[in-house]
Amino acid sequence: xxxxxxxxxxxxxxxxxxxxxxxxxxxxxxxxxxxxxxxxxxxxxxxxxxxxxxxxxxxxxxxxxxxxxxxxxxxxxxxxxxxxxxxxxxxxxxxxxxxxxxxxxxxxxxxxxxxxxxxxxxxxxxxxxxxxxxxxxxxxxxxxxxxxxxxxxxxxxxxxxxxxxxxxxxxxxxxxxxxxxxxxxxxxxxxxxxxxxxxxxxxxxxxxxxxxxxxxxxxxxxxxxxxxxxxxxxxxxxxxxxxxxxxxxxxxxxxxxxxxxxxxxxxxxxxxxxxxxxxxxxxxxxxxxxxxxxxxxxxxxxxxxxxxxxxxxxxxxxxxxxxxxxxxxxxxxxxxxxxxx
Ligand SMILES: NC(=O)c1ccc[n+]([C@@H]2O[C@H](COP(=O)([O-])OP(=O)(O)OC[C@H]3O[C@@H](n4cnc5c(N)ncnc54)[C@H](O)[C@@H]3O)[C@@H](O)[C@H]2O)c1
Numbered sequence: 001x002x003x004x005x006x007x008x009x010x011x012x013x014x015x016x017x018x019x020x021x022x023x024x025x026x027x028x029x030x031x032x033x034x035x036x037x038x039x040x041x042x043x044x045x046x047x048x049x050x051x052x053x054x055x056x057x058x059x060x061x062x063x064x065x066x067x068x069x070x071x072x073x074x075x076x077x078x079x080x081x082x083x084x085x086x087x088x089x090x091x092x093x094x095x096x097x098x099x100x101x102x103x104x105x106x107x108x109x110x111x112x113x114x115x116x117x118x119x120x121x122x123x124x125x126x127x128x129x130x131x132x133x134x135x136x137x138x139x140x141x142x143x144x145x146x147x148x149x150x151x152x153x154x155x156x157x158x159x160x161x162x163x164x165x166x167x168x169x170x171x172x173x174x175x176x177x178x179x180x181x182x183x184x185x186x187x188x189x190x191x192x193x194x195x196x197x198x199x200x201x202x203x204x205x206x207x208x209x210x211x212x213x214x215x216x217x218x219x220x221x222x223x224x225x226x227x228x229x230x231x232x233x234x235x236x237x238x239x240x241x242x243x244x245x246x247x248x249x250x251x252x253x254x255x256x257x258x259x260x261x262x263x264x265x266x267x268x269x270x271x272x273x274x275x276x277x278x279x280x281x282x283x284x285x286x287x288x289x290x291x292x293x294x295x296x297x298x299x300x301x302x303x304x305x306x307x308x309x310x311x312x313x314x315x316x317x318x319x320x321x322x323x324x325x326x327x328x329x330x331x332x333x334x335x336x337x338x339x340x341x
Contacts, residue, residue: 002208006215008129008147008222015127015215017208019152021090021115025050027150028113029086034079036072036099037090041117044160049090053079057098064094064133066142072102086111089148092118092165093125093249096148097140100131104146113150118161119169119203120250122153123176123210128218128228138304139239145223153207158198168250170195170285173210175257178278179233180213182322189277192285229326232307233316234260236334240301241291254287263334264318267327274321295335302331 001018028050035054042049042056055075057068076085087110089099096114103112116126132143158166170192177185187205188195194202214231221227238256242249261278264270279289307314312328319325 004208004211004215006128006147006218006222008145008218010129010146011149013127013129013147013149013151015151015153015211017122017153017211018155018204020156021045021152021154022048024088024115024152027152028088032082032084033086033088034076034081035088035090036095036102038092038095041091041095045090045117045157052088057095059094061094061134064098066133066135068098069102069105069133072098073106076102076106081106081110083107083110086113088113088115089126090115090117091121092116093121096121096126097131097143098133100129100146100148101133101143103148104131104144109146111149113148113152115152115154115157117154117157118165119158119207120165120172122151122155122158122207123169124172124214126151126153127211127214128231129222137243138306139243141306153211155200155203155207158203161198163196164248166196166198167285167287168248170206171250171254171257171282171287173206174278174281174285175231175233175253176210176213178257178261178318178321179230179316179324180216180322181209182320184209184213185277185281185321189281192281196285226326229307229314230316230324232314233257233318233324236260236302236305236307236313236315237298239305240298241293243301244293244297245291247288247291251288252291254282255289255291258282258289260316261318263315267329268317268319268325270318270320274318277321299331299335302334 004015006013033052087103103110114126116122129147135141234257237259238253242252261275315329
């Protein structure tokens with residue numbers, strides 16, 4: 001097991017890569033603990049949960065909303081949960097985002113931790129202290145920054161993950177490599193087959209290296225005023241594709257990274273060869289690199305992007321693989337550039 005630390009304004013968070021769910025009890029109080037999980041994870045792993053009451057939520061982005069949060073508050077009240085209750089989210093990004101938000105708001109805040117059970121949540125969603133839910137058609141519109149006390153990234157849990165979910169996690173891992181570590185990118189180019197087969201050593205390296213990049217960014221800029229914005233590489237068009245088509249986040253981000261790479265060739269001197277390497281790697285992994293959508297709908301989605309400031313969007317561009325920066329680009333220019341690629 002390897003441990004990484006995030007030093008947040010709301011407290012420190014310890015990310016344990018290679019720890020196992022069976023050891024959860026050594027991280028939590030001996031009483032007054034409530035688990036939050038989803039019905040798939042419960043079905044698969046309830047037998048190795050520690051013996052505490054569990055609240056089970058549904059599946060999918062549609063349930064990541066304030067109605068689910070209210071249901072959980074009601075169950076916590078019924079259970080007599082108080083300020084001393086410790087909450088543990090056991091699941092993927094949706095469980096962690098919701099459990100973290102509930103823990104941060106119920107009685108003005110409870111202590112909490114996560115057992116992260118998808119590749120995407122291990123490398124991204126459970127790390128960094130962003131907790132929240134969707135509101136109307138806006139993704140992650142309501143939320144807080146608040147660090148979990150711990151995150152357990154149990155690699156054994158990935159064995160039951162559907163292939164589509166593995167691909168979504170790999171998309172975010174490629175993103176981390178592209179923005180911050182050219183050696184990691186080369187490693188993925190050489191080992192994507194083993195990654196797809198969930199080879200333990202390869203996955204452990206990918207998860208750990210990915211969290212190093214994410215935690216380094218978060219440690220410099222927890223509240224996303226500068227450096228942390230780099231983690232949004234591929235997400236401007238990615239979120240637009242996700243919103244318009246309903247495809248999974250990781251797939252949408254993959255196609256968004258290809259658009260952002262091509263824009264980087266035009267605007268920031270990324271070589272055509274590097275842009276091609278990014279596209280080829282995503283394609284070999286089995287991720288989409290192009291999404292057919294109506295131009296007006298993309299423009300509409302860009303205008304509603306949370307990263308928008310006035311008529312501009314904070315857009316992440318590349319100088320090279322492993323070297324990203326944030327620029328403010330007028331939305332109209334973005335539209336013209338995107339049309340042209
Ligand atoms: N907070 C952040 O910083 C952050 C960052 C990135 C993404 N996110 C959010 O994360 C969410 C996506 O997370 P996700 O991809 O983990 O999706 P998810 O939580 O919906 O999990 C995907 C599916 O896998 C199932 N599952 C979970 N663990 C499993 C296991 N071990 N074996 C088999 N099935 C399992 C789930 O039940 C679900 O059906 C999105 O809502 C996104 O907005 C948050």
